[in-house]
Structures are given as structure tokens and as C-alpha cells.
Amino acid sequence: MSDERKIRVLVAKPGLDGHDRGAKVIARALRDAGMEVIYTGLRQTPEMIVEAAIQEDVDVVGLSILSGAHLTLVPRTCELLHKHGLDHVLVCVGGIIPEEDIPALKQAGVAAIFGPGTSTEDVATFIKDSVRPR
Amino acid sequence: MNDLAASVLAGDRRAVARLLTLVENAPVEARRLLATLYPHTGHAHVIGVTGAPGTGKSTLVNQMTLELRRRGRTVGIIAVDPTSPFSGGAILGDRIRMQDVAGDPGVFIRSMATRGSLGGLARATADAIRVLDAFGRDIILVETVGVGQAEVEIARAAHTTVVLQIPTLGDDIQILKAGILEIADVLVINKADLPGTERVRAALSMMLDLGARSNDWRPPIIETIAVQGLGIAAVIDAVEQHLAYLKDGGRLAQRERQRVHDEIVSLLRDNLTARTLAALPEGALDSLVQRVCRRQIDPYAAVQEIIGK
Numbered sequence: 001m002s003d004e005r006k007i008r009v010l011v012a013k014p015g016l017d018g019h020d021r022g023a024k025v026i027a028r029a030l031r032d033a034g035m036e037v038i039y040t041g042l043r044q045t046p047e048m049i050v051e052a053a054i055q056e057d058v059d060v061v062g063l064s065i066l067s068g069a070h071l072t073l074v075p076r077t078c079e080l081l082h083k084h085g086l087d088h089v090l091v092c093v094g095g096i097i098p099e100e101d102i103p104a105l106k107q108a109g110v111a112a113i114f115g116p117g118t119s120t121e122d123v124a125t126f127i128k129d130s131v132r133p134r
Numbered sequence: 135m136n137d138l139a140a141s142v143l144a145g146d147r148r149a150v151a152r153l154l155t156l157v158e159n160a161p162v163e164a165r166r167l168l169a170t171l172y173p174h175t176g177h178a179h180v181i182g183v184t185g186a187p188g189t190g191k192s193t194l195v196n197q198m199t200l201e202l203r204r205r206g207r208t209v210g211i212i213a214v215d216p217t218s219p220f221s222g223g224a225i226l227g228d229r230i231r232m233q234d235v236a237g238d239p240g241v242f243i244r245s246m247a248t249r250g251s252l253g254g255l256a257r258a259t260a261d262a263i264r265v266l267d268a269f270g271r272d273i274i275l276v277e278t279v280g281v282g283q284a285e286v287e288i289a290r291a292a293h294t295t296v297v298l299q300i301p302t303l304g305d306d307i308q309i310l311k312a313g314i315l316e317i318a319d320v321l322v323i324n325k326a327d328l329p330g331t332e333r334v335r336a337a338l339s340m341m342l343d344l345g346a347r348s349n350d351w352r353p354p355i356i357e358t359i360a361v362q363g364l365g366i367a368a369v370i371d372a373v374e375q376h377l378a379y380l381k382d383g384g385r386l387a388q389r390e391r392q393r394v395h396d397e398i399v400s401l402l403r404d405n406l407t408a409r410t411l412a413a414l415p416e417g418a419l420d421s422l423v424q425r426v427c428r429r430q431i432d433p434y435a436a437v438q439e440i441i442g443k
Contacts, residue, residue, distance in 0.1 A: 027225055031221060031225050032220075032223060034222045035223050036217075036247050037223065037224065038226045039229075040236075041230035041233065052243075054151055057148075057154065
């Protein structure tokens with residue numbers, strides 16, 4: 001049990017959302033899929049998220065955004081990850097993201113966007129299949 | 135690979151994080167790197183923070199870190215949370231309470247899952263402490279999982295152990311029992327604005343009066359309200375006094391000898407067990423297990439058969 005490599009995921013809520021039920025559901029689902037999930041709570045800046053990603057040496061950063069500020073917060077987070085050499089980190093976004101904003105987020109480096117109604121198993125499977133070996 | 139050790143010594147945070155992952159996932163590979171770092175360790179004051187779930191360990195660690203930073207110390211934090219025995223996954227949520235210090239370059243926080251260890255720490259915690267020590271942190275705070283009565287491993291890993299109590303955790307009989315209260319070098323009653331604080335203090339005080347201690351350090355009892363940052367300076371003062379006490383008269387060196395002795399014995403046990411099992415012929419262990427289950431031999435005899443040959 002202890003020698004295998006565990007997938008480490010940072011679940012973060014950037015910006016000023018007041019609700020983190022979705023983030024908690026995802027955190028719990030990924031835990032149940034055998035991953036180690038670091039949850040940092042509400043109201044994170046991109047800088048805080050990236051610093052946590054460095055220290056925790058995560059494979060995945062999951063950003064949960066409901067506020068509508070995703071076009072600001074997500075590219076900024078991706079940019080900082082790149083700046084710190086964390087290009088191997090898979091970035092996923094969940095929350096309320098309008099269809100027309102998806103290309104811009106993908107362009108910024110997001111691997112997947114999970115909207116309302118996504119099954120948590122799909123999220124776990126996507127992560128397991130997409131985590132980049134190091 | 136050796137570059138990683140050099141980068142840790144040079145203060146590279148990413149290298150520290152990578153090495154911590156290696157220590158957790160690939161202990162055998164990490165060994166050589168740890169050997170390179172070992173001569174650079176032994177400088178940090180390692181402080182354990184332990185207590186039942188919900189007593190405020192993470193909140194206290196956050197506040198202690200703020201106070202240590204005010205006093206000019208750099209801090210490394212290892213926060214341990216439990217691994218699910220069913221899925222092998224874990225939710226590591228201690229950082230939520232540590233937001234005040236998370237962005238400070240003088241603070242490095244690493245969350246760690248127990249991965250099956252039962253003593254309140256992870257198997258990799260001792261090595262993780264060494265990595266942060268070599269990284270040059272003055273103080274390393276180790277927060278255990280929420281513990282019950284018997285998870286006392288932290289006392290071996292840390293120089294100073296802080297045990298948290300809260301006013302609502304049961305009566306004085308709980309306090310009379312053996313266990314984590316006995317390993318305290320500093321006792322903290324957190325949430326001291328709740329009713330019952332005086333009663334807990336009296337019970338703890340009685341425990342200390344009755345106890346036959348192996349040394350002459352009497353753990354101070356400190357009241358805190360960690361969410362408001364109250365009482366924290368007193369906790370740090372007590373922790374520093376405890377370190378001074380240890381340094382006085384060679385106690386620290388003596389303790390270090392004991393710790394190293396225990397560690398060598400424990401590594402030897404793991405190593406010899408692994409080696410003995412690997413040397414057994416295919417199926418030999420299974421057949422011994424079966425014979426013990428059928429009550430043909432007892433477990434002691436099974437072990438004799440293995441090592442007797």
C-alpha cells in the first residue's frame with residue numbers, strides 16, 4: 001500500500017466564491033478514488049494556489065469557480081504554474097463556465113472543464129488517465 | 135539525482151517538495167539523497183503538536199508559526215492527516231487553517247497522509263523532518279493526525295511535544311489514564327473561553343502532581359484561544375524554555391543517542407524481516423500459516439521454523 005505512487009491533487013477555490021460544496025464533493029470523490037487531495041479552502045489568490053502546488057508537489061490542480069471570474073483567475077493561475085516550471089501539472093476547472101469561454105480556458109492551458117452534472121467518476125477517470133508521468 | 139540534494143541545500147523550494155515526494159513514494163531511491171543531506175541536519179528544533187480531532191491543532195500551528203516568524207525564525211510544517219483504510223486516498227485539509235502563513239517565504243508547509251501508519255504520523259515523517267532540517271528551517275512543526283489515547287510516536291520524533299486539550303473532552307478519569315497526556319512537554323488547554331477550563335486545568339495539574347516523572351521538567355499548562363491568537367506567545371515561550379532545559383546538562387544529546395539507537399533497531403527489524411521473508415522458498419509462509427490455522431503448531435513455533443533454519 002505504501003510504496004505505490006499516489007496521485008496528489010490540489011483542490012482550490014480561487015476568488016470570492018462563498019460556497020465550496022462542489023469542491024468538497026469533488027475532494028471526497030477523488031479521495032474515494034484513492035488520491036491524496038489537498039484542500040485549501042475558500043478565497044485563494046492564484047499566487048496562493050501556485051505556492052501550495054509547489055510545496056505539496058501535486059500532479060493536478062483542480063480549480064472550482066462559480067463567481068464568473070474564471071477568465072481572469074484561471075489564465076493567471078496557469079501562467080504562474082508555467083513561470084514556476086510546473087508544466088507537468090494538469091489543470092482542471094469545475095463550476096459554472098459558459099460554453100463560449102471554454103476555448104479561451106483551453107488556450108490558457110486547462111486540460112478539462114467539468115460543468116454541472118458531470119459524474120465524479122468521470123473526473124477521477126480523466127485524472128487517472130491524464131496525469132503526466134514524471 | 136544528486137542535484138536534487140544540492141538544490142535542497144541551496145534552498146530551492148521545488149527541490150524540497152520533489153524530495154519529500156520521493157521520500158514518501160520511493161524510500162529506497164530517496165535513501166542515497168537523504169545520506170547526502172544527513173550531515174546537514176540536526177540544527178532544527180522539532181516541535182510536535184498533537185491532540186484529539188477538533189482540538190485546534192492546525193489553528194494553533196498557524197498561530198505558533200505567526201509568533202515564531204515575529205521572533206525571526208524560519209518554519210517548516212509537516213501536517214499529517216489520515217489515509218482512508220478503504221480507498222487508500224486522503225483529504226489533507228490542514229492548510230485551510232494555515233492561510234495566514236501560507237504565502238510567507240519563511241514558511242514551508244507540507245501535507246502528508248498516514249498511508250497505513252497507526253502511530254499518529256506517516257512512515258515518511260521522520261525523513262521529511264530531515265529534509266526540512268537540511269533545507270535550513272530553524273523550527274519544524276509536526277502536526278499529528280487527530281489522535282486518541284495511544285498515538286505517542288510523535289514524542290520520539292520531536293524534541294518538544296505540545297499536547298492540546300479542550301475543556302469538553304471528558305472528566306478527570308480520562309486524564310488519569312495513560313497515553314498522550316504523558317508525552318506532553320507543554321500542555322495547552324485550547325478554546326479556553328469555553329466553560330470547564332478551570333476543571334480541566336485542575337485535573338491536569340493533579341495528574342502532574344501524582345505522576346512519577348523520569349525527569350524534573352514539569353510541563354507547564356497554558357490556556358489559549360487559538361482562533362483569536364490569545365495565549366500563543368506563552369506557548370512559544372514554554373517551548374523555548376523546554377529546549378533550553380534539554381540543552382542544559384547534555385539532556386538533548388542523551389535523548390538524541392536514545393532516538394538514534396531506537397531508529398537503528400527499528401530499521402534493523404524491518405530490514406531483517408524483509409530479508410528473511412524474501413529468502414523463504416515459494417509458498418513456505420503460506421503453508422506455515424495454514425498449519426497455524428489448523429492448530430498444528432502455534433505462531434511462535436512457525437517463527438522458530440523460519441529463523442531456526
